[in-house]
Amino acid sequence: MSGPVTIQPGHKLLPFTADWKNELFASCSPIQEGVIYCLCGPCCAGRLHQRTGENYFGCLVPGTTQALRAKIRMAYGIKGTLIGDCLASCCGPCSLLQMKKELDAQGVPNPFNN
Template structure:
């Protein structure tokens, strides 16, 4: 594994929250789409889980190639947030347990949502000068 920060949740912590777990198990393409939307719009104000990422995941799952967009998204998340791991590890996780990978991806992006919302330029505050004692 490459150097970097730990993921905010463990790989096998895929049963909570329940709503996200159910979405990942019953409709994984929708969870993949929501994670992609959250990367672009952390507040999910313009949430559209039925997007290009959702369609790509859906189409590749019919060919048995579902792991390709999943490992690519995981790599994107890993690089964006400086997380530990490698391309080979991303591929193995996506192939062996796609549901856990989907959940960990979503939970990681959700945990960084505040950082993503405030990642623009922040003007420094005014400087305060104290009065000199004379």
């Protein structure tokens, strides 16, 4: 007869070693994209939410864009913290563009490109 199981199965956390493909403040290039994200931030955020499988209107709820940033960071093993995700929202357009460019670099389809 065997003894009781004393170690439960669990999740193994992988180390986050990757960097963002674009720096936060270097993301506003080309300038046309930077202007669009500055003037139409909520619409651009909604598109990012929808592109990652979230609800388009989720961007209207406070904190969801920071949560989306954390989701993208965790999905691709990017170094960072939740506090850093929140602080990145101090420059919302830069943060949104950085997330968009990360999704582009990772090959996530963009249904909004014509």
